[in-house]
Amino acid sequence: MRCDWFKKNLSAYIDGEVNFLTRWRIKRHLKSCTDCYKDYIRLKNLRKISKIILLKSPEPGFYERLQAKLPRLSPNITLKKTGSLAKFWMLLPLPGKLAIGGVAILILFLLVIYPHLSGSSLNINKFEEEYLRSKEIFSVVEEPAPPLLLVSEER
Amino acid sequence: MRLSKLGVGLLSSLVLGLLITNPCCLADQGEEILRSAVNAPFHTDFEGIMESVFYTPTKTYTFKTKIIYQKSNFVYIEYLEPARIKGKIIIDNGKERIEYTPVNNKIDKLSSFASPKIEKIKQKALGVMLNNFEISRLSREVMRGREVYVISLNPRYPIGPLLKLWIDRKTYLPLKKEKYKPDGRLSSLLCYVEAKFGEHFPREIFYSKLPKIAANEKIEQDLFYYSREEIKKRVNFPLSFPAYLPPGYIFQGGEIIERERTVKLIYTDGLEVIILFQRPYTDILMRKNQWIKWGNLRVRFKESPHGKVFTWNKDKKTFVLIGELPLEEFVKIIQSIK
Structure with a gap:
């Protein structure tokens, strides 16, 4: 028996779809041809694995039952709005996206970074210097400025 | 006759002695001395080095300053120690106050602290202080070869500090100051470690110590006090x-x-x-x-x-x-x- 014929009928043999005579001839060939026997084992294992995978898949009607159990979406839910925003962003050309990004960065800069650059945060030394200056003016017996620079310690 | 003269002499010495030792009289003297001391720096020719020590619970700070007073209304201050403020110069000529800071090489021009306006403020503050402190003359001492009055400012309220001043008898310049906290601990000590009286210098010497850089004018902005x-x-x-x-x-x-x-x-x-x-x-x-x-x-x-x-x-x-x-x-x- 030729191996080609065997390979042609191997799949049907494993599935049990061949007649008695063909099955007998294949059995006989398997005993005499090592290569075909190996092919037979490989295909048989493959079938086993595919059967396991098939068993893991949900039972028929599973999705229908799940759908029935899920809460129905309220018509008031603003899914449409979010969708439209996302859609708008997707449809926006690149220069538009860049412009919006630039504006966002500018706002962030004005709110977070600029206050620090423009001196919105002050060092306590400034207040201490003012205090010592006033003390020299308003206190009757204050020496001229000796302690004025004590505050510079922290600079 | 002789006996009666002796009696009158003794009596008058007794009265004089009582007057001198009378605490009320000494208190009045203390007030007068302090009044004279407030403006003394602006009417004296003086050169000295002042050491200032400030005590805090955790640290003691010591500073050294060269102070020159010139008649009238001229003050020159140069910081000698510590190193981080060394070289700072303040010149007050009665019209403007020039402050040079070497750290950032900057000159600020401010209103003078010896101006009539500040003098008025000082006089007002003096009135407030006389209400809050009892001033008494403690003794006369000799300090660096000069006679000084020792006066004490005792607070009328328990929260005020106690101050002791050593004031030069001739010029009324305060030469030493000790300040105590209400709990009696020393909070600061300022004292001239070198003092020369009667030294007069041409003012150009002081201005020449300033670098030739543009000054930051602040005169118009400061010293406005509102109600x-x-x-x-x-x-x-x-x-x-x-x-x-x-x-x-x-x-x-x-x-x-x-x-x-x-x-x-x-x-x-x-x-x-x-x-x-x-x-x-x-x-x-x-x-x-x-x-x-x-x-x-x-x-x-x-x-x-x-x-x-x-x-x-x-x-x-x-x-x-x-x-x-x-x-x-x-x-x-x-x-x-x-």
Whole structure:
């Protein structure tokens, strides 16, 4: 028996779809041809694995039952709005996206970074210097400025 | 005859002795000496090196300054120690005050502290101080070969500091000062370690020590003091004032600083000064501080060589309070601010 014929009928043999005579001839060939026997084992294992995978898949009607159990979406839910925003962003050309990004960065800069650059945060030394200056003016017996620079310690 | 003359002599010596040793008389003398000492620096020719020591609970700070007074209304100050402020020069000629800071190579021009305006303020402060302190002459001593009066300023209220002054008998220049805390601990000691009287110098010598750089003019902006009502009108945010003031303290005036954004309220008892700053919310950078919590208020606090410093935020505003008082007094002030 030729191996080609065997390979042609191997799949049907494993599935049990061949007649008695063909099955007998294949059995006989398997005993005499090592290569075909190996092919037979490989295909048989493959079938086993595919059967396991098939068993893991949900039972028929599973999705229908799940759908029935899920809460129905309220018509008031603003899914449409979010969708439209996302859609708008997707449809926006690149220069538009860049412009919006630039504006966002500018706002962030004005709110977070600029206050620090423009001196919105002050060092306590400034207040201490003012205090010592006033003390020299308003206190009757204050020496001229000796302690004025004590505050510079922290600079 | 001889006996009667002797009796009169003895009696008159006794009366004179009583007058001299009478504490009331000494107190009056103390006040007179202090009045003369307030303006003495502006009418003396003097060159000296002053050592200033400030004591805090954790550290002692020592400074050395060269001070030259020239008749009339001229003051030259040069910082000698410590190294980080060495070279700073202040020249006050009665019209303007020039401050040179070598660290940033900057010259500021301010209003003179020897101007008639400041003299008026000093006189007002003197009146306040005489109400709050009992001035007494303790003794006469000799200091560096010169006769000095030792006078003491005793606080009438238990929160005030005690001050001892050594004042030169001839020129009324204070040569030494010791300040004590209400608990009796020494808080500062200022003393001339070198002193020469009668030295007169051409003023150009002092100006030549300044570098040839453009000065930052601040004369027009400073030394304007407003009343409570005036200052309320001049700022664009609602002002808060303390309802409580320590005994003896009065409101001296308000200033607007930091490009019209900070208000500085000045309170004094004639000797000590408390300043309350306030401005729209600002982040204040303050190192080495600790947190104190009074009710809902969280206050940052630090003790510096010249007093206590507090800062906190309330009603969208940032406050800074600085002064030399017991902590309990600051608590009362801060809690009373409305």
